[in-house]
Amino acid sequence: MNLTDGIQFDSFAAFIDMGGYAFNVWAVYALFALFVTVNLVAPLRQRKALLRDLRRRQTLNQRSAESTAGVAVDEANHKAERVET
Amino acid sequence: MKPSTLTAFVLTLKRDLLIAFKRKNDIVNPFMFFVIVVSLFPLAISPEPARLAEISSGVIWIAVLLSAMLSMDSLFRADFEDGSLEMLLLSPHPLFFLVLAKNIAHWLVSGLPVVVASPLLGYMLKLPADAYATLMLTLLIGTPTLSLIGSIAVALTVGLGSRGLILAVITLPFSVPVLIFGTLAVQASAGGLPAGGYLALMLALLAGSLSLAPLTSAAALRISVS
Amino acid sequence: MWLWFAKLGSPKWFYELSSKWLPWLVGAMAITLAVATVWALLYLPPDYQQGFTSRILIVHVAVAGTSLAFFPLMAVAGTITLVWKMKLADMVAKNAAALGAWFSFITLATGSIWGSVSWGTWWEWSDSRLVSMLFQFFLLLGVVSLRSALEDSDKAAKACALLSIVGCINVVVIKYSVEWWNTLHQPASPVSIESGSANGPEFWIATALMILGVYLFMSVSLILSTRNEILRRERRALWVQELLHESD
Numbered sequence: 243m244n245l246t247d248g249i250q251f252d253s254f255a256a257f258i259d260m261g262g263y264a265f266n267v268w269a270v271y272a273l274f275a276l277f278v279t280v281n282l283v284a285p286l287r288q289r290k291a292l293l294r295d296l297r298r299r300q301t302l303n304q305r306s307a308e309s310t311a312g313v314a315v316d317e318a319n320h321k322a323e324r325v326e327t
Numbered sequence: 328m329k330p331s332t333l334t335a336f337v338l339t340l341k342r343d344l345l346i347a348f349k350r351k352n353d354i355v356n357p358f359m360f361f362v363i364v365v366s367l368f369p370l371a372i373s374p375e376p377a378r379l380a381e382i383s384s385g386v387i388w389i390a391v392l393l394s395a396m397l398s399m400d401s402l403f404r405a406d407f408e409d410g411s412l413e414m415l416l417l418s419p420h421p422l423f424f425l426v427l428a429k430n431i432a433h434w435l436v437s438g439l440p441v442v443v444a445s446p447l448l449g450y451m452l453k454l455p456a457d458a459y460a461t462l463m464l465t466l467l468i469g470t471p472t473l474s475l476i477g478s479i480a481v482a483l484t485v486g487l488g489s490r491g492l493i494l495a496v497i498t499l500p501f502s503v504p505v506l507i508f509g510t511l512a513v514q515a516s517a518g519g520l521p522a523g524g525y526l527a528l529m530l531a532l533l534a535g536s537l538s539l540a541p542l543t544s545a546a547a548l549r550i551s552v553s
Numbered sequence: 554m555w556l557w558f559a560k561l562g563s564p565k566w567f568y569e570l571s572s573k574w575l576p577w578l579v580g581a582m583a584i585t586l587a588v589a590t591v592w593a594l595l596y597l598p599p600d601y602q603q604g605f606t607s608r609i610l611i612v613h614v615a616v617a618g619t620s621l622a623f624f625p626l627m628a629v630a631g632t633i634t635l636v637w638k639m640k641l642a643d644m645v646a647k648n649a650a651a652l653g654a655w656f657s658f659i660t661l662a663t664g665s666i667w668g669s670v671s672w673g674t675w676w677e678w679s680d681s682r683l684v685s686m687l688f689q690f691f692l693l694l695g696v697v698s699l700r701s702a703l704e705d706s707d708k709a710a711k712a713c714a715l716l717s718i719v720g721c722i723n724v725v726v727i728k729y730s731v732e733w734w735n736t737l738h739q740p741a742s743p744v745s746i747e748s749g750s751a752n753g754p755e756f757w758i759a760t761a762l763m764i765l766g767v768y769l770f771m772s773v774s775l776i777l778s779t780r781n782e783i784l785r786r787e788r789r790a791l792w793v794q795e796l797l798h799e800s801d
Binding site: 480483484487496497499503504508543553 | 635691692694695698703711712715716723730731733737
């Protein structure tokens with residue numbers, strides 16, 4: 243079976259034109275693409291930021307546990323937490 | 328000896344009514360708001376009787392909805408602030424009845440005046456005289472339903488500092504069915520058609536919210552006050 | 554059975570299981586959406602009444618159908634939160650409310666773009682589906698704003714759970730009352746999306762494929778944001794701390 247057989251358009255221009263409803267059809271598909279992309283990319287970006295933040299906190303915690311004057315770091319850590327929440 | 332639940336119910340009702348009459352603002356303000364909003368519509372739209380008659384039922388119902396929304400705020404607030412709400416939650420009686428008593432007291436002071444005044448405002452908005460009785464009946468059934476539905480949202484947000492807007496955002500969509508049947512009934516009467524079917528549906532909504540809303544509000548209060 | 558249930562509720566278990574499943578889900582989603590989109594845009598024969606605008610309907614119907622799943626989903630999650638106090642259910646519900654609002658908005662937007670051709674207007678009060686979708690949108694926004702207003706996350710979880718359950722009942726009541734209201738206010742011209750049922754079987758197969766793709770997309774997006782929520786809330790748990798040592 244030839245893949246081009248079922249295509250409903252004679253030319254690329256006709257494809258873009260969508261039988262005169264270019265704006266409506268393409269607007270809907272563009273909106274749909276945007277919607278899908280945003281709702282997949284946003285959680286992924288959030289995850290990146292979250293992991294970075296959690297790692298930073300982890301190292302801060304470790305350092306504060308090691309150092310004798312860990313109080314200051316601990317405080318900074320708490321402050322960071324309060325800002326986030 | 329532990330007083331019966333009925334006694335507790337009556338006492339809560341009496342107490343809330345007493346407080347409301349001591350602080351007249353809670354009664355007067357929602358009512359004044361209702362009257363003023365309705366009076367603004369002819370100024371904004373047109374003084375022409377035919378046009379006013381067409382929109383009157385909708386205008387009155389929307390004004391009722393908004394004034395109910397504003398007055399709801401005072402349902403649990405004072406009790407939450409002075410701690411008596413926590414006492415209510417600790418009471419051995421089913422919270423369902425206590426919340427219901429508070430709801431009824433609240434409706435008596437904020438809903439009933441609106442119902443009583445509605446024919447006057449209907450007249451000012453040139454509502455056909457045939458529809459006065461239906462308007463009052465729909466409001467009589469509809470305003471308690473609105474209070475009951477609203478009390479859920481009030482209970483959910485009782486701990487929040489500024490909640491006037493969030494209360495409206497949550498509750499207004501819930502009031503769509505009441506609004507639809509209320510206005511349909513009034514319009515039917517104004518057009519000389521029977522409105523009994525809509526009133527029956529509104530009664531069904533009232534019965535449903537009478538049994539479910541205090542239960543949900545009680546659960547919501549337990550969540551909010553803990 | 555209860556052991557299985559308790560296990561399911563453990564965020565760690567969900568995190569690990571979803572790590573295994575995600576690649577497959579993402580793959581299935583990408584393939585389904587790609588095939589459905591290409592088929593819908595290139596191969597689908599034009600409808601004899603609507604011409605090429607029936608291509609809009611495929612997306613619209615898929616998103617609309619999926620958006621109806623949110624309130625039942627949130628109500629079930631809410632019940633689990635209130636009855637069994639399962640943390641995972643609330644993490645899903647939290648993200649579902651926002652995603653559901655997105656879905657409702659896209660449904661309204663694509664619907665009105667379709668309507669601008671078929672009805673000659675961008676908004677039509679006489680279509681009860683449009684109106685009840687608008688109120689579903691409002692209700693979902695209400696849940697989102699309640700969540701953001703309450704600071705205590707445990708309180709917010711329970712409050713939103715309750716509101717979702719009440720909202721789920723209300724969506725049904727609103728739907729029927731709006732339909733009723735609509736039949737009484739005679740629409741100017743009898744217009745309805747049902748006219749799309751004149752489409753051939755090909756249209757419905759493409760739509761079914763798109764619905765499957767959109768459902769997969771919903772699951773993937775929900776799982777991704779739930780995983781973030783798990784990391785955020787369980788950040789002090791040992792397994793999360795260990796996870797941080799590994800690479801991404």
